[in-house]
Amino acid sequence: MTLEVALVLVGDELLGGTRQDANGPWLANRLTRAGARVTSWTLAGDGVAEAARAVGVAAEYADVVIVSGGLGPTDDDGTRAALAVAGGVELVEDDEALDLVRAAQRARGSELDARRRLEARLPRGATCLANPEGTAPGIAMRLGRSTLFALPGVPREMQAMFDTAVLPRLGDLGDLDPASTASLRTSGLREPDIQDALAGLDGGGVALGLYPHQGEQEIRFTARGEGAEERVEAAAAEARRRLGAAVYGNVPIEEAVVGALKARGLVGTTAESLTGGLVARMLTEVPGASDVFRGGWVVYSDAWKAARLGVPERLLAERGAVSKEVARAMAEGALERAEADLAVSLTGIAGPGGGAAPDGTLIPQGTFYVGFARAGVRTRVEHHRAPHSRTIVRRRAAVRALDVLRRALDGNG
Amino acid sequence: MTLEVALVLVGDELLGGTRQDANGPWLANRLTRAGARVTSWTLAGDGVAEAARAVGVAAEYADVVIVSGGLGPTDDDGTRAALAVAGGVELVEDDEALDLVRAAQRARGSELDARRRLEARLPRGATCLANPEGTAPGIAMRLGRSTLFALPGVPREMQAMFDTAVLPRLGDLGDLDPASTASLRTSGLREPDIQDALAGLDGGGVALGLYPHQGEQEIRFTARGEGAEERVEAAAAEARRRLGAAVYGNVPIEEAVVGALKARGLVGTTAESLTGGLVARMLTEVPGASDVFRGGWVVYSDAWKAARLGVPERLLAERGAVSKEVARAMAEGALERAEADLAVSLTGIAGPGGGAAPDGTLIPQGTFYVGFARAGVRTRVEHHRAPHSRTIVRRRAAVRALDVLRRALDGNG
Structure with a gap:
C-alpha cells in the first residue's frame, strides 16, 4: 500500500477565499513526486477546536498527517493547543525546542521573551523539528495510527522544514511509489x-x-x-x-522562443498595439533575453503607429488599425527600424465590446492580427479570434505571436 | 449561531497540486459575504470511498455541506455514489432529474444515451437542482444533521447553480451574519x-x-x-x-493611475528597460487606457536607449545603463518624443546575479532607478533596491513606477 498523506492547512485567512493557499499545492506536488498519495487536503480555521477536529479526522485514516500554519507566537496561532487536544495530552515546554527558539532569536539579535517562549511548548511526547528559516520549531508526534508533522505557515519556512525534516523520513513510514x-x-x-x-x-x-x-x-x-x-x-x-x-519541450513558450533565437544567433523585435507590451514583457522575463531582444514598441494609438513605425496614415484611415494591412505595415516598419532579424506585430480588439472598421463593418471583440516580418521573406499575417474577456484575449494573442516566432525558427512557420 | 458551512471539493486532479482549485475560493468568498461561516474546506480524490468519508465527516458538524465536482457521466465521476454511501441509501433514477437531463441534451441537439442517463440517478430521498449552464443536475439532500448540496465541478455551472439554487435557501437553514x-x-x-x-x-x-x-x-x-x-x-x-x-482606493495601482490621468485629462508614456514592457502592459490592461496612454518604448539595450530616446552614448559609457543619469535621460527623452504630459522610466538589474558599473563597482541584483519627467518640472529619479528574484524585482519596480505617477497626479509626488 502506497503511503497515504493527509494535509491540514490552518488559518482563518484561507477560509474566506480572499487569500489563495500556496502551501497545499506545493506540498501535494512534492509528496506526489516523492511517490506518496495525497488523499485529502483540509483548510481549517484558527480556532483550536476546528483545527483539532480536522487533525483528528485525518489521523484516523492517513499514514502521515502534515499540518501547516498556526505555530507562531500570536493569539491566532492555535495549532500547538489543537494538537494537544487531538492527542489528549497537555502542552509542556520542551528543552530542545527552547534551545532552538533561543538560538533563532539570538541570531536575529533579539532576546527570548515570554511570547516567543510559547513556541517551545509541545504536546507531551512530541519532538521538535528545527526551523532553518525562522524561529518557531516544527512538531513531530504520533496521533492515532498516524505520524503527524506540524510545520510553519510561512512558505519559505515550511518548505525548508519539509525538505530537511519530513521528506527524508517518509520512506520509513510506508511504501513510496515515485512516478x-x-x-x-x-x-x-x-x-x-x-x-x-x-x-x-x-x-x-x-x-x-x-x-x-x-x-x-x-x-x-x-x-x-x-x-x-x-x-x-x-x-x-x-x-x-x-x-x-x-x-x-516542457518550457513556457517565451523560453522556447528565446532559446531558439539564441541557438540561431538571431534577434527579434516587437510592435504591439493590442497587447500593450505583453509580448516584450514575456520575452524579457526570460533570463538572458538581452542577447536576442534589444527592444520593441508599444504603439497603442494610430498616431504612434504612424510616427514610430511609419504605418501610412492612409492605410490607418482606409483599413483601420485592426486590419491585415496595418499588422503587416507594423511588422515591416519594426523590422526596418530595429537592428533585428525578425519582427512580430499585434493589432486587435481586446474589449470590452467590439469595434468598427472604417467602412462600418463590426469587428467582434477578440479579433486580432499577428504580423511576422523577416528580411528577404514575404511578410505573413495571421487572423484570429479569441471570444474571451480582455485579459484572456491579450494573453492568447501574445502566445499566438510567440508561437509564430517559434514555428518560424523551427523551420515550420 | 452563525450558519456553518463545510466545503468538499472532489477531483483527483486537485490533490496532486498541479491544478489550482478555483471553486473553493469562489464559494468561500461568496458564502462569507453572505454571512455564513466557512469552517473547513476539504479536497478529496475521485474515489467513492474517499469522497464518502469527506462528506460524512463534514455532515457531522456543519449545518450545510457543499460538494463540488464528480457529477458528470464518466467513470471518474463518483460523487453520486459517494453520497449514497454516506447516506446509507441506494441510487435511484429520479423522474424530475431525468426530465432535466433530457431537456438539456435536447437543447444541445443530442439524444439521451445510457451514459448521460446516469446523471439522473440520485440517492433515494434526494431532490435535484437544475443546471442552468450544463447537463448534470445538482443534488440536495439531508445527511446527518446537515443539508447537503452537490454542485458540478465546472466553474461556470457551479456558480450559476449556487446562485440560483443554494444561496436563496441559506437563510432558512441558519442565521446569516453578513459582514x-x-x-x-x-x-x-x-x-x-x-x-x-x-x-x-x-x-x-x-x-x-x-x-x-x-x-x-x-x-x-x-x-x-x-x-x-x-x-x-x-x-x-x-x-x-x-x-x-x-x-x-481599493483598485489595483494601474487602475488608480489610469483613473487619475483621465480625471486630469493627461497622457502618460513609458520608457522601460528593466521591466521590458510590464508597465505598459499593466496600464493597457485597464479598459479605456487608450485615452491616457498612446504608446511607450521598450529599450532593453544601450543602442536602443540611444537610438529611440536620445540617451547620450557618453552617459551610457560613463555612468552605465543602470544609473540615475540614464534613468533621467530616458524619462526626458520619452517625454520629448511622445505626445505626452508625463513620462516614467525604469532601468535596473533584475538578475539573476548583479552587474558592474563602468568604474567596476558592483551593482547588486534588484537595484533600480525610476525616472519621472513632466513638462516644466525638474525631472526626479528614485533609487530603490528589491532584494528578490527576477520576476519579483520587475513586478516591484513596475509598481514603484506606477506609484510615482499616482503620487504626482495626486499632488503628493
Missing part, C-alpha cells in the same frame, strides 16, 4: 483536438493529463512501477510524432 | 510599518487584515452586527488619515 513523468507543451490546438490526436496513448500503464496554461496546453505523461521511465518516454515520443510542429 | 467590509490599498510601505501606523484600529468590533498583492498591500476592514458599516467606514477613514498619500 516517472514527461511533459510536452503545445499552443494553438484545442483540447478536444489534442485528445483526438493522442487517442490510445493513455493506457498501457501511462496516464495522460492535459493542463492548460493560458493559451498553452501542457501534456503530461505519468507512469509508475517497473519500466515506468521507458513507457513514459515512448508515449512522449509518439505524441511528438503525432502532433509534429505544434508541440515543443 | 460589512472596506478596503484600501497602499504601495511602497512595508507590512510592519503599516501595522505600526494602524495600531489600535483593529478592535472596537473591527477586524483588520493585510493582504499582499505583489508590491501593493490591501488593508481590509471587516465588521459584523449593529452599526457594522459605520464602524468599518470610520476605521477606513482613520487609516486614510494616518497613512496619507501612501494610501489609495
